[in-house]
Amino acid sequence: MSRRSVASILAVVLLIGLGVAASQVRTHYVVFSPGPTINVLGDFNGKPILRVDGHRVYRDKGGLRMVTVSPTGPDENVNMVAVVRAWLDSTRAVYPYNAVYAPTDTQKTVQQQSSQEMVSSQDSAIANALRALHIHFGNAVRVAGVEKDGPSAGKLRSGDLILAVDGHPVHTTKQVIAAISSLPPGTAVHVRIRRGNHVQVVTITTTHSTQDKAKSAIRVLVAPSYDFPFDVGIHISPNIGGPSAGLMFSLSIYDILTPGSLTHGQVVAGTGEISPSGQVGEIGGIQQKIVGAEDDGAHLFLVPAKNCAEALGAPYDPDKMRLVKVKRFQDALADVKAWAANPQAQLPRCTS
Numbered sequence: 001m002s003r004r005s006v007a008s009i010l011a012v013v014l015l016i017g018l019g020v021a022a023s024q025v026r027t028h029y030v031v032f033s034p035g036p037t038i039n040v041l042g043d044f045n046g047k048p049i050l051r052v053d054g055h056r057v058y059r060d061k062g063g064l065r066m067v068t069v070s071p072t073g074p075d076e077n078v079n080m081v082a083v084v085r086a087w088l089d090s091t092r093a094v095y096p097y098n099a100v101y102a103p104t105d106t107q108k109t110v111q112q113q114s115s116q117e118m119v120s121s122q123d124s125a126i127a128n129a130l131r132a133l134h135i136h137f138g139n140a141v142r143v144a145g146v147e148k149d150g151p152s153a154g155k156l157r158s159g160d161l162i163l164a165v166d167g168h169p170v171h172t173t174k175q176v177i178a179a180i181s182s183l184p185p186g187t188a189v190h191v192r193i194r195r196g197n198h199v200q201v202v203t204i205t206t207t208h209s210t211q212d213k214a215k216s217a218i219r220v221l222v223a224p225s226y227d228f229p230f231d232v233g234i235h236i237s238p239n240i241g242g243p244s245a246g247l248m249f250s251l252s253i254y255d256i257l258t259p260g261s262l263t264h265g266q267v268v269a270g271t272g273e274i275s276p277s278g279q280v281g282e283i284g285g286i287q288q289k290i291v292g293a294e295d296d297g298a299h300l301f302l303v304p305a306k307n308c309a310e311a312l313g314a315p316y317d318p319d320k321m322r323l324v325k326v327k328r329f330q331d332a333l334a335d336v337k338a339w340a341a342n343p344q345a346q347l348p349r350c351t352s
Contacts (some may be wrong), residue, residue: 027078028097031086032285034292035068037269040245040252044236050256053197054230057256063267064252066245067293069285074105090315091291100284114241116144116221119158121242123225124274125249126232128329131278132254135229139171142225143193150219155202157195161227164192173222181209183216191218197231224276244283246274247302250329251336264340269293270302270332278329282306287314294321300339302326308350323350 040049041064048059072078086092101110123142130137143160146152162170165179166189180189185208192201206216232253248270255262271289273281283289286307293301294316303311305327312323324339325348326332338345 027080027083029078029083030095030097030100031072031078031082032093032095032288033070033086034091034288034295035070037065037067037292037296037298038236038240039063039065039267040234040248041255047235049235050252051233051235052230052256053233055257058259059256060261060265062255062261062263062265063269063298064248064255064263065267065269065293065296065298066248067269067271067289068240069288069292071100071285073107074101074110075107091288093285093287111241112145115158115238116223117243118241118245119144120223121244121246121274122234122249123223124276125234125246126228126253127226127276128250128274128278129253129257130228132330132333133257137229138227140225140227141170141173141176141222143220144223145221147219151204151207152218152220155204156191156193156218156220159195161194161225162191162222163194163199163227166190167192173224176222180206180218181212181215185209185213185216187216189216189218194227196233242283243273243281244271247272247280247304247326247329247332250274251332254333262336262340266300266340266343267296267298268300268302268336268339269296269298270300270326271307272302272304272326272332274329280304280326280328280332286311290314290316290321290323299343300324300336302332302335303350309352311350312352322347324348325350 041062042049083094086094141162143156143158145158146156162176164170165176168179170176170179183189183206185206187206188203189206190201190203204218206218209215209217234249271283273283275281282304290301290311291314299321301321301323303323303325305325308325324335335347339347
């Protein structure tokens with residue numbers, strides 16, 4: 001065997017060895033890939049994603065698509081081969097691990113936080129849609145989580161509205177916490193709640209607070225919310241969480257509560273966290289979300305203003321889909337109406 005043949009064989013063996021080693025070594029990176037998009041005006045598991053009880057609805061064939069991104073999880077072993085492949089793929093992105101997750105994050109804690117953010121996002125979305133329709137509503141407190149083995153397990157559920165504690169109306173989280181913590185541990189407390197359209201009173205025996213054993217707790221997470229005049233439910237896969245669908249939820253709720261199609265039957269996609277006052281906040285994974293939206297037939301994409309510069313770097317075709325910069329819910333609503341009436345309308349553009 002010639003020296004050249006021996007060298008070639010050794011080189012191949014070396015490359016194979018390096019490849020095997022690279023596939024075994026865990027890196028400190030997170031890979032973002034385009035996730036599915038979901039028409040909020042459509043169905044999930046055979047039932048409408050948006051359900052309204054107590055108000056007339058107007059279903060239409062338009063598309064208002066929320067977009068998602070699929071990141072590798074905090075417990076996943078992302079090896080160097082996967083990182084290199086993602087770097088070479090224009091539709092995916094690679095981020096340092098500590099820019100996405102905290103050192104103590106696990107798949108479970110990330111899922112819990114994501115679910116809580118989704119609930120809060122839905123409340124803000126409903127509030128903005130009703131406010132745009134001049135429908136009055138008040139402040140309330142919502143159960144955002146129930147401790148599995150705590151005294152409220154089986155009695156309260158995530159999503160319940162807390163209306164009163166021992167007959168005293170409550171409207172803020174501070175009022176709920178103060179009313180319960182002032183009781184001696186072991187006290188039977190009567191909590192009036194609204195679950196959907198049904199009001200009921202549940203009796204819970206308090207336990208001691210983890211911060212102060214002399215004070216009571218019922219071991220639930222509570223969050224600011226609203227007391228709406230009718231029930232609006234949003235039903236999507238529990239695997240989808242986070243706050244970034246808030247803007248599209250709000251537009252979709254507005255659409256089904258008004259006659260006709262907001263998009264004139266066209267497909268609009270977008271993203272953005274929605275605040276109670278209607279501000280559209282920046283989100284992560286904007287480039288991957290734009291890729292997913294174009295793949296699923298969107299012709300207009302609503303981009304949070306602070307994501308605009310990054311959005312322009314997405315591999316999309318501007319002749320097929322327009323990017324529109326939005327700062328507030330009312331701006332997004334006006335932009336969609338203007339575009340639906342005239343696809344060539346002058347709208348706020350993303351610039352670098």
